[in-house]
Every structure is written in C-alpha cells, then in structure tokens.
Amino acid sequence: MTPSLLLLLLSCGACFQNCFDPALPTDDNNDDDKPDDPEPIDTGDPKDDTGPLPAPPPCSFPEVEPNNLAGDAMPITMEAWACGTLLDEGGTTGTDNDMVEFTVNDTGWISLWARGEDIGSFSDLDMTVWVTPEGAEDYDELFLPDASPGSTDPRMNFPVEAGDTVRVSIKDRRGGEGPAYVWEFLATSEKEAPIVCAAEEDETAGGEDNDVVSRAAQPLESGVILCGDTSGVDLRDHYVLTVPEGSTTLRIRTLAWQLGSAMDTTLVLIDPAGEARRTVEAADLVRDPEIEYATTDAGEWVLRVEANNPRGFTLAGWYGIEATIDTVAPEEPPAE
Ligand SMILES: [Ca+2]
Ligand SMILES: [Ca+2]
Ligand SMILES: [Ca+2]
Numbered sequence: 025m026t027p028s029l030l031l032l033l034l035s036c037g038a039c040f041q042n043c044f045d046p047a048l049p050t051d052d053n054n055d056d057d058k059p060d061d062p063e064p065i066d067t068g069d070p071k072d073d074t075g076p077l078p079a080p081p082p083c084s085f086p087e088v089e090p091n092n093l094a095g096d097a098m099p100i101t102m103e104a105w106a107c108g109t110l111l112d113e114g115g116t117t118g119t120d121n122d123m124v125e126f127t128v129n130d131t132g133w134i135s136l137w138a139r140g141e142d143i144g145s146f147s148d149l150d151m152t153v154w155v156t157p158e159g160a161e162d163y164d165e166l167f168l169p170d171a172s173p174g175s176t177d178p179r180m181n182f183p184v185e186a187g188d189t190v191r192v193s194i195k196d197r198r199g200g201e202g203p204a205y206v207w208e209f210l211a212t213s214e215k216e217a218p219i220v221c222a223a224e225e226d227e228t229a230g231g232e233d234n235d236v237v238s239r240a241a242q243p244l245e246s247g248v249i250l251c252g253d254t255s256g257v258d259l260r261d262h263y264v265l266t267v268p269e270g271s272t273t274l275r276i277r278t279l280a281w282q283l284g285s286a287m288d289t290t291l292v293l294i295d296p297a298g299e300a301r302r303t304v305e306a307a308d309l310v311r312d313p314e315i316e317y318a319t320t321d322a323g324e325w326v327l328r329v330e331a332n333n334p335r336g337f338t339l340a341g342w343y344g345i346e347a348t349i350d351t352v353a354p355e356e357p358p359a360e
C-alpha cells in the first residue's frame with residue numbers, strides 16, 4: 025500500500041468521526057486531516073483536568089505498518105488515542121491485524137476501548153488482549169472480549185498491576201472481504217473499580233471449590249451484591265439461597281458484561297431437590313441474565329453462575345450477583 029493511499033484512508037477515518045459522532049469536536053482550522061504532529065495527551069496530572077474521559081481524537085498514534093505480529097506491535101501510551109485502518113497488503117480487503125502495546129503506570133483497573141461502529145464504520149471489531157507482568161518471559165493472561173452494550177465495538181475493564189505490558193490486537197471479526205475499516209483505540213486508567221462489592225466469593229467455602237451443586241455453601245444474602253470470578257478454568261460457581269416458609273419471589277440480576285467484564289453469564293436456579301427450575305443464558309444484546317421466580321418451596325436453593333463465553337475462557341471473567349428474596353409469610357391458622 026502506498027503512503028498516499030494510507031493517508032487518504034486515514035482522512036476518511038477522520039471524516040467518519042466528524043460526520044457520525046456529534047460528540048466529537050470539529051476543527052475548522054484543521055480541515056479533516058489527521059494532525060501532522062502527534063502528541064500524547066498527558067492526563068497523568070490530576071490537575072490537568074480534561075473531563076471524565078480524555079479528549080477524543082485527534083489521533084495521537086496513527087498506526088505504522090507493519091504491525092501485524094506481536095514483535096511489531098506499535099508502542100503507545102495510555103490516555104491517548106491510537107488509530108488505523110484494517111487493510112491487507114493488497115489494499116483491497118479488511119483482513120489486516122493491527123497491534124498496539126503499552127505499559128501500565130499504576131496498579132488498578134483499566135479500560136480498553138476499540139471503536140469502529142461508533143465512528144460510522146460498518147466494521148465488527150474484535151479485540152484480543154495479552155497481559156505480561158513486568159519481568160515475565162511471556163504473557164500469562166489472555167482476554168477475549170467482545171461487543172459492548174449498545175455497540176459491536178469491544179470495550180472492557182479489568183485490573184492490572186503497575187509495570188504490566190498490555191498488547192492488543194484489533195481485527196475485523198468477519199475478516200476476508202470488506203472495505204478498509206478505520207479503527208480508534210483508547211486505554212485509560214479507571215479511578216474506581218466498575219463495581220462496588222458488598223461481599224466476595226469464597227471459592228472454597230464448601231470444599232476444594234464451588235464448581236458443583238453439592239459443594240454450594242456460601243449464602244447469597246438478600247439485597248447484597250456479591251462479587252465473584254470465573255476466570256481461566258473456573259467456569260462454574262454455586263451459591264445457596266435460603267427460601268423461608270411462605271410465598272417467595274426470587275429476583276436475581278447479573279452485573280458483569282454491562283460493566284466491562286468479558287464474561288457471558290448463564291444463571292441456573294436449582295430447587296432443594298436438585299432440579300433446575302430456571303435457566304437464563306446471555307442474550308445477544310443483553311448478556312447479563314436476570315431471573316424472577318415465584319415459589320412456595322422452602323429450603324436451600326442453589327444458584328449456579330456459569331461462564332458461557334462463546335469464544336472460550338477469559339481471565340477477565342469477573343461478575344457481581346445480586347439476589348433479593350421477598351417472602352410473604354404463611355397466614356397463621358385462626359385462633360381456636
Ligand atoms: Ca492497519
Ligand atoms: Ca496491520
Ligand atoms: Ca469462582
């Protein structure tokens with residue numbers, strides 16, 4: 025691909041941004057060209073307040089090809105936009121792979137966001153992430169995030185350590201045929217965790233793990249958000265719901281994908297006899313399942329929280345579960 029063609033495509037990307045995203049500023053003095061002088065946006069100083077999110081493009085890190093292989097990943101910094109175009113070497117289809125890499129400055133949660141659809145592209149962006157701890161020989165964590173609420177653009181949050189190297193691959197999921205899709209990417213440091221936990225999972229509360237119904241031991245308290253994790257090979261967690269005598273409505277909600285977890289959750293509600301009464305899987309557009317179930321069967325019910333990620337396991341499989349147990353006590357028999 026010639027440099028002039030790349031410039032033309034990047035210019036198209038800028039046009040997409042300004043035409044389709046009214047939230048983005050327009051710069052009348054700068055036409056629709058990418059800036060010639062990329063400068064990372066330094067928001068490291070809290071006094072340097074640019075608002076809740078770093079300033080949107082201009083792009084601080086226009087991609088430099090070749091960047092298809094891990095060793096060629098383009099170095100970038102957090103809090104600054106990178107951008108590029110998915111175009112194969114022949115310049116005709118979108119089978120490109122673009123990789124960026126950065127080092128984490130502060131321990132805590134980070135957010136990764138790859139934009140395509142949001143800026144007017146018909147791409148279906150795919151983001152794969154590797155995290156390598158400082159001094160490690162190779163990555164030890166692999167995330168497979170997917171779309172985010174309201175968009176096919178992947179966006180996710182997960183905790184990291186200072187010194188970690190994060191490498192990100194951006195592709196079009198459909199691959200093969202297609203126009204030259206533009207993308208933008210931003211990594212930001214989150215000031216707070218995306219979820220507030222009132223209780224934490226105890227994986228071994230009932231034995232070696234909580235992977236089967238018979239080892240369900242940890243109670244879910246009504247109205248309390250419990251945070252758990254299904255990362256790696258730990259794909260199932262079981263909890264106890266104690267249903268008293270009377271007419272009870274169980275309401276269970278999941279807080280995961282909507283907050284940036286890579287987890288696709290399946291909930292299974294199991295009665296005291298061990299029979300599954302209700303199973304709700306992640307839907308395409310809403311991947312955090314909810315259950316509302318009425319029963320008069322008192323006893324120890326079990327809730328299974330299962331990672332059912334269509335693209336395999338992830339190490340960003342964190343979740344929150346909130347169960348409420350509403351019971352109307354049985355009527356007292358009339359006095360003699
Ligand atoms: Ca590219
Ligand atoms: Ca590339
Ligand atoms: Ca677990």
Ligand SMILES: [Ca+2]
Binds near residue numbers: 260
């Ligand atoms: Ca488990």
